[in-house]
Amino acid sequence: MKAKAKPQRNAAHRKEDKSKREFEELIDPYFVQGWNTKDYGIDSIVEITTTPDVFGNVDLESKCFFVQLKSTEKITKSKNYISFSLPVKKIIYWYSYNLPVLFVLYGIESKCFYQTWIDEILIAELDSQNNNWSAQKSITIKIPSQNRLESQNVKLLKDYVLKWKMPSRRKLEPGKYFQLKEQGNVFVEHYKLLTQGFNLHSVNEAIKNMETALDLSLYRIALTGPSRVGKSSLINGLLKKEVSPTGFFQTTGVPIQIIPGVEDKVTLYFNNEPDLHLPFSLDSIKEYASQDYNEDNKKEVRLISISVKNHELERGVSLFDIPGLDDPSDEILNYTWQTVKKVNAVIYVIDASPAQDGGYVFRNDYKKHINSFSQSQDKVFLVFNKIDKLSVDVLIKLKEKVINDLAKHGLTGIIGEKVFYLSAEKNSSCDGSDSVESLNEKLWDFILEENKSGIVKLSLINQELYNSTKSLLGILNTRLLDNKKREELQIAIVEVKRKTRTLEADTTERQKGLKKSLMNSIDIRNHSILLGLESILKKVEITDSLPGSREIKKYLLENLSQTIEKSNGEYLVQINQLKNYIDLWIEENLKQLREILKYNSENKQIDFTEVESFESPQIDYSSAWGMGFIGMAAAYIFAPAYVFAAGVIGFLGNLFTSAESRRAKQISKIMEKSRGDYDVAFSKIKKAYNEIFSEHIEFLNQYINQRLYYYFEDLEGQLSQLHKQDSPQQIQIFKEAVGRTEALQERLTEFDSELRSFHFSR
Numbered sequence: 001m002k003a004k005a006k007p008q009r010n011a012a013h014r015k016e017d018k019s020k021r022e023f024e025e026l027i028d029p030y031f032v033q034g035w036n037t038k039d040y041g042i043d044s045i046v047e048i049t050t051t052p053d054v055f056g057n058v059d060l061e062s063k064c065f066f067v068q069l070k071s072t073e074k075i076t077k078s079k080n081y082i083s084f085s086l087p088v089k090k091i092i093y094w095y096s097y098n099l100p101v102l103f104v105l106y107g108i109e110s111k112c113f114y115q116t117w118i119d120e121i122l123i124a125e126l127d128s129q130n131n132n133w134s135a136q137k138s139i140t141i142k143i144p145s146q147n148r149l150e151s152q153n154v155k156l157l158k159d160y161v162l163k164w165k166m167p168s169r170r171k172l173e174p175g176k177y178f179q180l181k182e183q184g185n186v187f188v189e190h191y192k193l194l195t196q197g198f199n200l201h202s203v204n205e206a207i208k209n210m211e212t213a214l215d216l217s218l219y220r221i222a223l224t225g226p227s228r229v230g231k232s233s234l235i236n237g238l239l240k241k242e243v244s245p246t247g248f249f250q251t252t253g254v255p256i257q258i259i260p261g262v263e264d265k266v267t268l269y270f271n272n273e274p275d276l277h278l279p280f281s282l283d284s285i286k287e288y289a290s291q292d293y294n295e296d297n298k299k300e301v302r303l304i305s306i307s308v309k310n311h312e313l314e315r316g317v318s319l320f321d322i323p324g325l326d327d328p329s330d331e332i333l334n335y336t337w338q339t340v341k342k343v344n345a346v347i348y349v350i351d352a353s354p355a356q357d358g359g360y361v362f363r364n365d366y367k368k369h370i371n372s373f374s375q376s377q378d379k380v381f382l383v384f385n386k387i388d389k390l391s392v393d394v395l396i397k398l399k400e401k402v403i404n405d406l407a408k409h410g411l412t413g414i415i416g417e418k419v420f421y422l423s424a425e426k427n428s429s430c431d432g433s434d435s436v437e438s439l440n441e442k443l444w445d446f447i448l449e450e451n452k453s454g455i456v457k458l459s460l461i462n463q464e465l466y467n468s469t470k471s472l473l474g475i476l477n478t479r480l481l482d483n484k485k486r487e488e489l490q491i492a493i494v495e496v497k498r499k500t501r502t503l504e505a506d507t508t509e510r511q512k513g514l515k516k517s518l519m520n521s522i523d524i525r526n527h528s529i530l531l532g533l534e535s536i537l538k539k540v541e542i543t544d545s546l547p548g549s550r551e552i553k554k555y556l557l558e559n560l561s562q563t564i565e566k567s568n569g570e571y572l573v574q575i576n577q578l579k580n581y582i583d584l585w586i587e588e589n590l591k592q593l594r595e596i597l598k599y600n601s602e603n604k605q606i607d608f609t610e611v612e613s614f615e616s617p618q619i620d621y622s623s624a625w626g627m628g629f630i631g632m633a634a635a636y637i638f639a640p641a642y643v644f645a646a647g648v649i650g651f652l653g654n655l656f657t658s659a660e661s662r663r664a665k666q667i668s669k670i671m672e673k674s675r676g677d678y679d680v681a682f683s684k685i686k687k688a689y690n691e692i693f694s695e696h697i698e699f700l701n702q703y704i705n706q707r708l709y710y711y712f713e714d715l716e717g718q719l720s721q722l723h724k725q726d727s728p729q730q731i732q733i734f735k736e737a738v739g740r741t742e743a744l745q746e747r748l749t750e751f752d753s754e755l756r757s758f759h760f761s762r
Contacts (some may be wrong), residue, residue, distance in 0.1 A: 001422045001526065009321065015071055015108055016071060018108075019069060019071040019106040019108070020035055020069065021044075022066075022111070023069060023104065023106070024112065026113060026149065026150075026151060026154065026176075027032045027046065027052075027149075027154050027157070029049045029051070029052050029057075029058045030046050030049055030071070030157070030158075031046065031049055031416070031629075032044050032046050032067075032155065033045045033047060033062065033064075033601045039385060041068065041090045041093050041094065042066045042067070042068060042094075042097075042101070043062075043067055043069045044066070044067050044069075045062070045064050045065070045066055045067070045069055045099075046064060046065055046066075046067055046102075047060050047061075047064045048060075048061045048063040048064065048065075048157075048161055048162075049061060053346060053455050053539050056443075057530065059213045063158075063161050063162060064099055064127060064161075064344060065099055065100040065101070065102055065157070065161050065164075066094070066097060066100070066101045066102065067101075067102050067104060068090075068094065068101065068102070068103050068104070069106065069107040070084070070102060070103070070104070070105050070106070070107065071105075071107075071108055072084070072105065072106065072107060073107075073108050073109055074108075074109035074110075075105065075110060075112065075114070077145055077344065080144060080145050080146075081142040081143060081144060081145060082105065082114055082142070082143045082144075082145055083138065083140050083141070083142055083143075084105055084143065084501065085138050085139070085140045085141075085143060085582070086138060086139065086140075086141055087134065087137065087138050087171075088134055088136050088137060088138060088139055089173065091118060091126075091139070091141075092134060092170075092171045092173045094118040094121070095122075095123060095170065095171060096170050100117060100119070100160065100161055100164045101117070101118040101120075102115055102116075102117055102157070102484060103115065103116050103117075103118055103141075103552070104149065105143065112148055113149040113150075114143050114145075114147050114148055114232075115143070115147055115149045115338075116141065116144075116147055117160060119164075121521030122141065123171065125142070126141070132231050133311070134171050134172070134173055134174065134314075136309070137435065139204050151494070152681050154450075160260075161321075165596075170757045170758050171311075171758075172314040172315060172455070173314075173472060174261060174262045174263070174309040174314060175260070175261055175262030175263075175314075175359040176252070176314060176758075177260050177314050177316050177454060177455060178260070179263075180455070180458055180754075180755065181214065181218070181454070181458060183218060183461060183751060184214055184217075184458050184619070185214055187465060187520055187744070187747065187748060187751065188207065188211060188214060188461075188465060189209050189464070190744060191207065191465060191468070191469070191744060192207050194737065194740050194744065195207070195472065198475075198476075198737075200472070200475060200717075201466075201710045201713055201714055202320070202471060202475075202713070202714050203468060203471070203472055203475075203714070204470040205737055206464070206465075206471075207468075209464075209467055210461055210464060210468075213454050213457065213460075213461050213464075214241050214441035214461055216344075216457075217316060217317055217454045217457040217458055218259070218316055218317070218318050218454050219317045219318065219345075219452050219453060219454055219457070220317075220318045220320060220342065220344050220345075221317065221318070221319050221320065221344065221345045221346070221347065221443070222319075222320040222322055222339060222340055222343040222344060222346050222347070223235050223319065223320065223321055223322070223346075223347045224320075224325055224326060224347070224348060224349070224508060225349035225350055225352070225369075226324050226325075226351070226365075227323070228324070228351065229324075229349045229350060229351040229385055229386075230349060230351065230385040230424045230425070231244075231321055231322075231324075232244035232321055233385075233424035233425050234347070234349060234383065234385060234436065235258070235301060235319055235321045236424075237424045237425075237436035238315075238319065238436060238439070238440050238443075239258065239310060239313075239319070241308060241310070242282060243256075243258055243280075243282075243285075243306050243308060244256055244258075244285075244289075244306075244321045254289055254294070254297050254301045254303065254304060254323065255303050255304070255321070255322045255323070255336070255339045256285070256289055256300070256303075256304045256305075256306060256318055256320065256321040256322070256432060256727035257303060257304070257305045257306065257318055257319070257320050258306045258308060258310075258313065258318065258319045258320075258321070259305060259306070259307055259308075259313065259318045260307070260308070260310055260313035260314040260315075260316075260318075261307025261308060262307075262309070263280075263306045263307065263309065263665075264279075264280035264306075264307065264308050264309060265277065265278065265306075266279070266280055266281075266284055266285060266304065266305070266306055266307075267278060267305040267306075267307070268288055268301055268303075268304055268305075269302045269303040269304075269305065270299070270300055270301055270302060271300040271301075271302050272284050272300060272626055275627070278747050280306065280307075280308075280654065285304060285306065286727075288301045289301075289304055290472035292694070296760075312444065315453040315454060315455045315758075316454015316455045316456075316457065317453060317454065318445065320339055320343060322336050322337045322339045322340065324336070325365070326338075327370055331757060333383070334366070335684045339370075340373070342683070344378050345378050345379045345380070345381070345443075345446075345452075345618045346375070346379075346380050346381070347372045347381045347383055348366075348368065348369065348370060348380055348381065348383065349383045349385050349610075350383070350384050350385065351386055352385060352386055352387050352390060352398060352421065353387075353389035353390070355390055355394055355395075355397075355398045356389050356390050356391065356394050357433075360398060360401070360440075361555045362401075362402070362405035365413065366409075367409040370382070370411050370414060370415070370487040371411070371414070373414075373444055374414040377451075379418065379446055379453070380414055380415055380418065381415075381420065381439070381442070382418060382419045382420070383419075383420045383421075383422065383439065384398070384402070384419070384420065384421045384422070385422060385423065385424050386423060386424075386425075387422060387423055387433050388423035388425075388426045395421060395491075398421070398758040399421065400554065402419060402558055403554060403558070403559075404553075407418075408558050410611065412557065412560070413564040414564065416562075416564065417562070418442065420434045420438070420439045420442075421433045421434055421759065422434045422435060422436055422438075422439060424436060427736065432751070455755065456634065456756055458525045458755055459755040459756055462748060462751055462752050462755060463752065465748060466501055466745060466748045466752070468748070469741050469744060469745050469748070470745075471711055473712075473738060473739055473741055473742070474590075474715065474735050475715055475718055475732075476737050476738050476741065477738065478715055478718035478719060479718050479730075479731070479734045480731065480734055480735065480738075483538050486719065488714070489719065492713060493712055493716065496589050496590070496708075497504045497712060498713075499589055499707055500589075500704065500709075502700055503582070503585055503704060504704060507578065507581075507582060507697070507700055507701070507704070508697060509580055510581065511693060511696075511697050511700070514577075514578060514693075515689070515690070515693045517574070518567065518570060518574060518689060519686055519689070521570060522563065522567055522685055522686055522689075523646070523682070524681060525559075525563045525566070525567075526563075526678060526679070526682045529556075529559040529560075529563070530671065530674060530675055530678060532555075532559075533552070533555060533556070533670075533674060534667065534671050536555070537667045537670065537671075538667065542663060545672075546663075546666060546667075548656060550688065552670070552674075556674065556678070560678075562682060563682075564685065567685065567689070571689065571692070572580075573691050575696055578700065579700065579703070581706060582700065582703065582707075583707075585709060586704075586707050590711075592744070601678065619754070629635050632680060652705050685707075
């Protein structure tokens with residue numbers, strides 16, 4: 001009979017156990033609460049203790065930290081650091097813990113322990129090395145060589161743990177955004193099912209708005225423009241990854257969407273065929289996106305969706321690379337415009353290289369495209385690509401011409417200062433040019449400053465859902481009131497309705513005050529710009545020539561553009577403040593109703609103070625109201641502005657040849673003409689804002705109706721049913737609905753905390 005093989009204990013397990021024993025001995029008297037047999041990323045919990053007394057006893061201090069212990073045969077030092085590769089998922093997992101996590105590396109050969117805390121300092125270091133590190137499978141961390149863990153410095157662990165605070169923000173790991181978005185959908189769907197059968201106007205309207213908002217929560221940015229201008233190269237540069245095909249001949253024949261994902265993959269959506277899922281590869285993308293392989297989109301591809309692991313996209317942003325707006329195929333052109341209409345912002349790309357030979361012209365289709373974007377998109381970024389083909393002198397002339405062209409065609413108010421001159425393929429900046437990275441920074445500054453990222457949108461939608469559940473509870477509890485409470489409620493509704501008329505009047509008065517403030521601000525800017533011009537002219541030495549017509553025109557036009565840009569921002573802030581005032585008024589005046597509607601049931605009361613006191617970020621509501629108001633107003637303002645600029649230039653030609661003795665008279669005439677024409681331009685700005693204010697006051701009144709009158713309508717609808725005696729079964733239905741709503745509120749509170757725990761800044 002053959003002898004059975006004896007069980008073995010391998011060397012790796014022996015070394016692992018040895019490192020654990022030596023670690024326990026090193027940190028004594030701190031108490032290791034056993035070692036996990038299954039490693040899920042944490043090896044043990046260590047409890048902090050006091051110093052041993054004379055008998056060797058210690059007190060446990062109710063302070064703990066987690067430990068992840070790794071061992072290696074030989075520790076390799078590089079300069080002042082020890083490098084060690086770790087899985088990215090585990091770093092994010094440790095960072096999210098509600099206790100501090102200590103990573104310890106043990107060198108078997110040297111018998112030395114080195115440690116680093118998985119905290120915000122480490123995360124910041126990794127971000128500085130590579131902002132997209134969380135999209136990788138693994139990353140090398142650097143442990144300072146002075147972080148050697150020895151018996152004499154073990155007490156420093158206690159100092160760190162006592163001062164430790166849970167990180168205020170977490171990292172978004174790949175695929176997390178869509179998990180959160182799906183969770184938001186689940187809550188809205190649950191709310192929809194919960195309210196079915198009650199037929200409540202206010203609730204149905206709220207659900208409809210939230211469903212639309214969730215569908216649009218992914219912030220979509222399209223790169224578009226004429227064909228062969230380098231859109232695909234630019235999108236690859238923004239992502240620091242080649243995902244969109246480039247080539248000598250025209251490439252993109254169908255829209256390509258790049259979204260955040262847990263892995264890199266490609267999904268093809270066809271007009272009449274099932275979806276096709278493929279591993280990520282440029283070859284598979286080219287087969288369906290390139291005109292060489294899919295001429296005129298004969299394969300009937302509706303959309304190519306590319307999922308990539310990207311930290312910035314993970315915050316709820318999607319990029320679109322779409323066919324040229326001058327594509328000869330009617331079908332492809334139709335796809336292109338359909339896609340453009342669905343995006344939130346546009347990066348419009350123009351080929352700057354013809355300027356080197358004097359071949360650059362601001363074509364009429366550029367004007368038509370940009371005007372079309374401004375009526376539905378938040379923002380238009382204008383990019384002149386391939387400037388590596390230009391000399392420095394030509395680039396300077398191109399910039400001057402672009403300023404003139406934007407003013408001439410009434411586009412300065414739409415574009416503002418969002419004009420970039422770069423080379424997508426070189427991805428570097430030279431004298432007077434920008435880099436792809438600078439465009440990316442400006443883009444993200446805009447997204448984050450105006451709270452456009454999807455993760456913020458999800459947080460706001462969740463807050464709206466919670467507010468709607470509060471209203472629902474009041475409506476449901478109406479059917480559970482006794483006669484006394486019922487009478488109190490009817491009186492309170494009449495009183496709040498009476499006050500609402502005061503709110504509408506007060507809103508109108510406040511709007512007048514905001515309008516006056518904005519108009520004063522515009523007048524001050526007008527005066528300040530002209531004073532600045534006069535100061536510049538007076539500072540010129542009498543022996544030197546005054547600035548030429550080109551310099552003066554540039555000064556006036558640039559300042560007019562900045563005025564529109566700043567006024568737009570100031571206007572949006574003021575309108576948001578007015579909306580916030582309305583929201584606060586409504587909440588304050590509904591308290592009386594909600595006190596009456598508190599039903600004395602046995603359902604547990606939940607504390608939602610954190611949510612109710614949560615202050616939403618300042619949100620740009622212009623998207624919902626129609627950014628076209630601002631865009632069209634700016635376009636309308638600036639077209640006449642070019643006329644006054646041209647007039648200035650015309651008379652300047654006769655002045656700049658005058659003798660020195662006429663200097664004072666020259667300045668006086670320049671200022672007189674500039675002041676007159678500038679007054680005309682600024683009066684047009686003010687007229688446009690007056691029209692916008694009128695539009696928005698109508699919207700605010702509609703908003704009041706939706707928030708209050710629909711609610712009153714539902715309350716009174718329930719009161720009208722109280723003349724009939726509800727059966728015990730009907731009463732039970734309302735009680736159960738109240739309980740389910742309160743349970744949903746508890747889950748929404750937890751979800752709100754999770755959403756707000758992630759990084760919202762760069």
